Amino acid sequence: MLLKTFGWSFAVTALGLAAAAFYGGWTAFGVVAILSVLEISLSFDNAVVNAGILRKMDAFWQKIFLTVGVLIAVFGMRLIFPVVIVAVSAQLNPWDAVDLALTDKDRYQQLVTDAHPAIAAFGGMFLLMIFLDFVFEDRDVKWLAWIERPLAKLGKVDMLSVCVALIVLLVSATTFAAQAHQYGGTQVDKAETVLLSGIAGLITYLIVGGLSGHFENRLEEEEEREQEATEKDEEEADRTGKPRSAVALAGKAAFFMFLYLEVLDASFSFDSVIGAFAITNDIALMALGLGIGAMYVRSLTVYLVRQGTLDDYVYLEHGAHYAIGALAVLLLVTIRYEINEIITGLVGVVLIGWSLWSSVRRNKALAASGSAKDEENAEISALA
Template sequence: MLWKTFRWAFAVTAVGLVGGVLYDGWTALGIVAILAVLEVSLSFDNAVINAGILKKLNAFWQRIFLTVGILIAVFGMRLLFPVVIVSVSARLAPQDAVHLALTDKERYQELVTDAHPSIAAFGGMFLLMIFLDFILEDRETKWLGRVERPLARLGRIDMLSVCAALVVLLVTSTTFAAEAHQHGGHHADKAQTVLISGVAGLVTYLVVHGLSGFFEGRLAGEEDGEDANGRTGTALAGRAAFFTFLYLEVLDASFSFDGVIGAFAVTNDIVLMALGLGIGAMYVRSLTVYLVRKGTLDDYVYLEHGAHYAIGALAAVLLVSIRYEVNDIVTGLIGVSLIGAAFWSSVRLNRATAG
């Protein structure tokens, strides 16, 4: 099971490390390895969340997630995304942004830093909506009952998660973003940028998650024999799986923001960034599939709760980072600590139940 699930990750690791050595010598090997560890440590909660969604898909779509999905994750988020944000923020042609990344790495990093508020606002709002929709739902299993019970009762109010997210966005844009603007000199109005990017993140979540939920609901209805149109389950299963896959990709992209930005603390070279973060992303994908196939989420019932609390913490970190610099070690430790606490609570519950 372990070899079968992680064999692609091992292969990508070997290719990535060799590629780093061929590209820039033995020093590059260490940089690529550090970036891979950084990505895994920051994205462990991503694997747990993805596993909860991926287990709804059949084996075919799980393979798509691990193959086509990883190409999107590596080339889309880890290689093209830094180029795109520089191209958009600096109003450069994509080829000019690539040339800048390879020839003037200091200027390239400066442009990425300037684009950070919009990235953080988009990713922060997307992740915040995931956390709010989870914590405001009345679930049979509760980890922190004193917190989750009253929030579940509040969750009966329609659109509460959207309203709460918009309030957070307004506060962020008028505090952190406004302060950032005061210290930003000639930069564009950060408050307006944060507000627009945050709304875009919220809308993206609502559209992608809504479509995924719609097709999942149609599929469930068909399985119960409720379809009156004579459609077969295959087409709807395909569409349901497709939008769930799309949701996973957007979710992965949101989780990737902190890793991509944090990578600039290690290197400005986009080739080494793509290699290191790509290796880490492959391990996260493989770990996701491993959790699904081993049924770990069913055995440790609080893991999903811990991961969602980690998502809420990451959303807060992204929004705070619009004004204040947050160390990546702190970000990683928060996620690992919350998931570790949830795991230990699950172990204690299993022991109590067995006894």
């Protein structure tokens, strides 16, 4: 089961790490490994959401998502999108950006470093909004309750996450951006650039969130229609004595579900691509690392669907979002200060590991309390 589900991911990992070692030695090998872990950790909750929706679809649309969808995710978002970011931020056409990345790494490094304040502000705001919308939402399951409970109460204020993000952007523009570091160690005032880029990142998040909400609403409408049609079929079957037919979502319902999944996946892909710039500016290593991680996310989605166990580790989603929040802060700080790539990459790993450990402890505690309650009930029954 494990090999069947993750076989392609293992193969891509071996090829990707070998290509990284050939391309840049053990340093490149380590960067690609960290990027792969970063992608998996940031997108784990995406895999959980994908699995919850994907299991409602019929076999045809599941196959479409796991074939066409993975091509879009790996080649579109992880390979082409980083080129677009560099091209736009450095005011180059995509072909020149690719040519520089492969043939003139010093010049490419200079352009990316000089454009880093804009990239960091854009990505930092996008990631920060994901984190804020998560922590300001009142959830049944709370990991760090002493933080999440008061934040959930504050989250009842409309548009609070946007207000907080704009305040953070304003502070960043007037502090970090006032002496942003440039190629060669010089410092320049990038306050205007950071403000414009941060607002663009915020707008992008709102657009992506709006599209996701639109597709989700359409999906719910289609599901209601499918449910009504199924109930009519069951009534007809009961009246005529014909066997009932099991209906999986197909047609327009599955199509809108597919669109919703792609928009959702793109939003999560975006944060990992932006986060990757905090670890490396090498587009080849970025594509290798994020591509490997994307394959594992897809395999994990299939595994969760086939196993049907989506709620075993309830704090992992929290850990992933805290990692996103930490990465947003680190990106904004890097506008002025350089942060070691290893530290940046390990922040997400530590938070995900902590949330996994907390989930395991919670499961053991629930199992122990359940066993104690069963023993108590057995003793009461025996006395009775």
